Structure formats: structure tokens, C-alpha cells
Amino acid sequence: xxxxxxxxxxxxxxxxxxxxxxxxxxxxxxxTAANLPDDVIARLLAAAHHAPSVGFMQPWEFIVIRDERIRxxxxxxxxxxxxxxxxxxxxxxxxxxxxxxxxxxxDAPINLCVTCNRSTPRGHGLGWHTMPDTPIYSxxxxxxxxxxxxxxxxxGVGWVSILDVATLRRSLSIPDHIDPVAYLCLGYVSSxxxxxxxxxxxxxxxxxxxxxxxxDRYGEIDHNQARLLLTSLSCDPxxxxxxxxx
Amino acid sequence: xxxxxxxxxxxxxxxxxxxxxxxxxxxxxxxTAANLPDDVIARLLAAAHHAPSVGFMQPWEFIVIRDERIRxxxxxxxxxxxxxxxxxxxxxxxxxxxxxxxxxxxDAPINLCVTCNRSTPRGHGLGWHTMPDTPIYSxxxxxxxxxxxxxxxxxGVGWVSILDVATLRRSLSIPDHIDPVAYLCLGYVSSxxxxxxxxxxxxxxxxxxxxxxxxDRYGEIDHNQARLLLTSLSCDPxxxxxxxxx
Numbered sequence: 001x002x003x004x005x006x007x008x009x010x011x012x013x014x015x016x017x018x019x020x021x022x023x024x025x026x027x028x029x030x031x032t033a034a035n036l037p038d039d040v041i042a043r044l045l046a047a048a049h050h051a052p053s054v055g056f057m058q059p060w061e062f063i064v065i066r067d068e069r070i071r072x073x074x075x076x077x078x079x080x081x082x083x084x085x086x087x088x089x090x091x092x093x094x095x096x097x098x099x100x101x102x103x104x105x106x107d108a109p110i111n112l113c114v115t116c117n118r119s120t121p122r123g124h125g126l127g128w129h130t131m132p133d134t135p136i137y138s139x140x141x142x143x144x145x146x147x148x149x150x151x152x153x154x155x156g157v158g159w160v161s162i163l164d165v166a167t168l169r170r171s172l173s174i175p176d177h178i179d180p181v182a183y184l185c186l187g188y189v190s191s192x193x194x195x196x197x198x199x200x201x202x203x204x205x206x207x208x209x210x211x212x213x214x215x216d217r218y219g220e221i222d223h224n225q226a227r228l229l230l231t232s233l234s235c236d237p238x239x240x241x242x243x244x245x246x
Numbered sequence: 247x248x249x250x251x252x253x254x255x256x257x258x259x260x261x262x263x264x265x266x267x268x269x270x271x272x273x274x275x276x277x278t279a280a281n282l283p284d285d286v287i288a289r290l291l292a293a294a295h296h297a298p299s300v301g302f303m304q305p306w307e308f309i310v311i312r313d314e315r316i317r318x319x320x321x322x323x324x325x326x327x328x329x330x331x332x333x334x335x336x337x338x339x340x341x342x343x344x345x346x347x348x349x350x351x352x353d354a355p356i357n358l359c360v361t362c363n364r365s366t367p368r369g370h371g372l373g374w375h376t377m378p379d380t381p382i383y384s385x386x387x388x389x390x391x392x393x394x395x396x397x398x399x400x401x402g403v404g405w406v407s408i409l410d411v412a413t414l415r416r417s418l419s420i421p422d423h424i425d426p427v428a429y430l431c432l433g434y435v436s437s438x439x440x441x442x443x444x445x446x447x448x449x450x451x452x453x454x455x456x457x458x459x460x461x462d463r464y465g466e467i468d469h470n471q472a473r474l475l476l477t478s479l480s481c482d483p484x485x486x487x488x489x490x491x492x
Contacts, residue, residue, distance in 0.1 A: 006400065014262060016261065019255065038478065042479050046455060047264065054407055056449060057450070061458045061459075064460070085376070126444070140386035140387060148391075154253030172464055203370070204369055218359075218418055229288055230292075231284070
């Protein structure tokens with residue numbers, strides 16, 4: 001067995017990784033009322049905690065929110081921010097925006113706020129002299145780990161970014177030195193949509209991947225070279241064929 | 247079959263997701279000279295391209311860097327930034343820092359710069375009126391997707407954050423409206439370390455997960471409640487037992 005394949009996962013495990021990645025959805029509409037068992041929540045938090053972090057600083061923290069009153073506060077925060085956001089659109093786009101369901105704060109059994117402590121002493125500052133946002137990047141890696149683990153568990157996750165941050169801080173008593181990075185809704189779902197809802201509703205399309213690849217320097221886009229590089233995707237058993245892949 | 251388990255992956259696929267998450271490493275020392283085949287690169291880029299993005303804006307772009315001269319430029323950039331970083335430490339910590347290998351820009355067969363276009367018209371601004379950094383968050387989700395897919399393929403990834411960003415922009419002709427978010431080294435590896443190198447070398451330890459969990463409000467840390475929530479992890483077949491889980 002050569003070096004390449006010796007570290008590669010066997011097909012079922014490898015398929016699991018790609019399946020989680022390609023069938024993960026930002027869920028808003030399909031939450032059921034079923035509770036999430038503790039062992040599932042524990043695995044999701046452990047998955048987040050195994051994210052990479054600059055200097056191994058592990059800047060993430062988790063606020064598990066079940067309290068009905070707090071969730072109602074945050075739902076109101078969302079409603080206000082969403083009305084303001086709607087007013088920035090006109091005509092058909094405004095109509096389309098108002099049809100979208102963009103949060104499920106009260107429908108999902110658990111809300112989770114993932115925060116970042118940029119000033120934690122952990123990590124001794126390694127790796128962020130030059131890139132001061134790396135603690136935030138590490139926290140987002142933790143969120144994506146959790147999101148993919150949730151998909152494997154059959155648990156939907158919706159990321160709510162339409163929130164006034166100052167008000168959110170007050171609702172959750174988040175001090176100034178801590179950054180709230182994501183406000184997530186979690187729960188079992190009736191089903192996972194085949195495509196992102198923003199694609200189905202016509203809000204936006206998936207971009208062709210070949211348009212996003214540069215060679216050696218930014219701006220060096222060579223569509224032929226990119227298409228050649230991506231040829232195998234059209235019959236790859238791990239990546240579902242959508243018009244946006246090539 | 248109830249709703250919970252009907253959307254859950256079967257065990258081998260679910261195990262694949264957790265295995266990728268828990269055995270993924272930030273690789274610097276174990277790269278082999280073997281080339282990455284196009285189909286593997288294609289799958290990794292497709293995995294990144296299936297990340298969530300606010301408003302489905304897909305703000306990420308990828309610069310695939312094979313050119314030796316450009317990589318030597320960037321290696322020099324790293325060497326300078328790393329010397330400056332080393333000078334910020336003293337005594338034993340300085341000695342330890344200087345033993346660490348923190349980049350493999352010339353060892354890995356491919357370098358990949360992942361950038362973010364905050365001003366793409368895609369997504370029509372949905373979801374980032376209130377949180378203007380969400381395009382960056384989306385890009386980091388793409389990076390973590392790629393990192394986990396790479397682990398499943400037996401491919402190592404190392405994220406180099408010790409780089410002067412202005413110089414990096416010049417080396418890769420990155421215009422002002424595009425943000426370079428990650429500079430990655432990719433290649434097959436002889437092996438994946440059991441633990442993060444920063445843990446093995448004593449730079450930093452994994453934090454106990456229970457210390458990072460708050461209930462309903464930030465600051466409401468209840469160690470008993472947290473330990474109870476995480477009890478199952480000590481015998482969970484998907485999460486390797488390390489002192490830092492509970």
C-alpha cells in the first residue's frame with residue numbers, strides 16, 4: 001500500500017465526510033419539536049472543540065440557550081433587524097425577501113451562541129501577530145465542525161446573522177472582551193432540502209466553481225485549465241453533480 | 247423509524263465525519279514529495295465550494311500555487327515574519343518557539359491561498375447588514391470543509407498565518423478589494439500525528455470542554471451541569487477520549 005492511500009479513509013467513511021459537506025443545509029423551516037438528547041449535544045460540542053486554532057488557543061465558548069424568555073428577546077431582536085433589512089430592497093427583490101424564512105429561534109429546541117475570546121492567554125499569541133483575526137477564524141472553524149457533525153446526526157442548524165449585536169450582547173450578558181460570532185438554532189428536522197433554499201427560491205444561484213479558481217496569481221483565470229482540473233467532478237461518486245461544480 | 251434517526255447517517259458514514267474532525271491536524275513536518283492528482287484537488291475545491299455562505303454569496307476564491315519562484319517569495323516572507331515573532335518571546339518559551347516548525351511552503355507540492363470578495367454582488371447583501379464580517383466567516387467555513395475533506399483523502403493541510411499580509415498581496419497580485427484569508431500548504435503525508443504538535447511539544451494543552459460551556463447567559467458556568475451534559479463522551483465510540491473532552 002503506498003503512502004497516498006494508507007492515510008485515506010475507506011470509502012464508507014470518506015463518503016460520510018463528503019455527504020455531510022454536500023447535504024448540509026442552513027435550516028429554517030423544517031425543525032420538529034423533538035428534544036435533542038444530551039449525548040448528541042455533547043458530540044456536537046466536542047466536534048466544535050476539535051477545531052484547529054491558531055497557537056492551539058481554543059478561543060471558542062458556547063452558550064447553550066433553552067430559556068424561553070431569552071429566546072423571545074432574541075426573536076424580537078431578529079424581527080426588528082429583519083424589518084430594517086427588508087426596507088433596503090425594492091420591487092420584486094423586496095417581495096422575494098419578505099417570503100423568505102430567515103430564522104427559527106422559537107421553533108428549534110436549542111439555540112447556541114458561539115463566542116470568541118480574542119484575549120485568552122491560551123496559545124501564548126503564537127500565529128496571530130501578523131493576522132489578528134485568526135482567533136475569529138478559529139472560532140468559525142469550530143462552528144463548521146459542529147455544523148457537519150450535526151448533519152451526520154440528522155440535526156439541522158440555522159445560522160442567524162440578522163441580529164443587532166449590541167442588543168444580543170445585552171440579552172446574553174456577553175462582556176465587551178468577548179465577541180459573539182454565531183447565533184445558531186439547532187434541532188431535529190423533518191427533512192433536509194435537496195438544494196439551498198436561497199437557490200430554490202431564486203434568490204441566488206451556485207457560482208460555477210471554475211470561475212473561482214486562479215493559477216499562481218490572483219487574476220490569472222484560465223477557464224480551460226480550470227475545467228481540465230475539474231473534469232473528474234462530473235462523474236465523481238462523492239460529489240453530487242450540480243451545474244455549479246464545473 | 248422515527249424522525250430523529252431517519253435523517254441520521256448510518257454508523258460508518260457518521261464515524262467518517264467524526265474521524266475527520268478529531269484526527270485532522272495542522273500539518274507542517276510530514277509532507278511527502280508525491281503530487282496531488284487533479285481529481286483529489288477537484289474534490290477538495292468542490293468541498294470548499296459547498297460551504298454555507300450568508301445570502302448564498304459564495305465570496306471565496308482559490309489561488310492554486312505551484313510556481314516555485316512565488317513559493318520561494320512567500321517562504322522568505324514567512325521567515326522574516328517568524329524571526330520577528332520569535333523576538334516577542336523570552337527564555338524557555340523563546341527556546342520552545344524556535345524548535346517549532348510552523349510552515350511547509352516549499353515542502354508541500356501545492357500551496358493554496360483562499361481569498362474573500364466582500365463586495366461580490368452575489369447574495370444581494372442578504373444577512374450582512376447587521377454582521378459585516380459574515381463574508382469572511384463564510385470563507386472560513388469553506389476552508390474548514392476543505393481541511394476535513396483533505397483528511398478523508400489522506401491529504402495534510404497546514405495553515406500559515408505568520409506572513410506579512412501586504413507582502414503576500416504583492417506576491418500573489420491580490421487587489422485591494424479582495425482579502426486573503428488563508429494561506430494553506432497541501433500534500434500527502436507520511437502520517438498524521440495522534441495529537442496536535444503544539445500539545446505534544448508542551449506549547450499548550452487542550453482546554454477541558456466543560457469550562458467552555460455557559461447556560462442561557464455568558465458567565466453562567468455550572469460545572470456540574472456541564473459535566474452531566476458531557477457524561478456520555480467518556481464512552482462515546484465517535485469521540486476519542488482525551489483529558490480535554492470533559
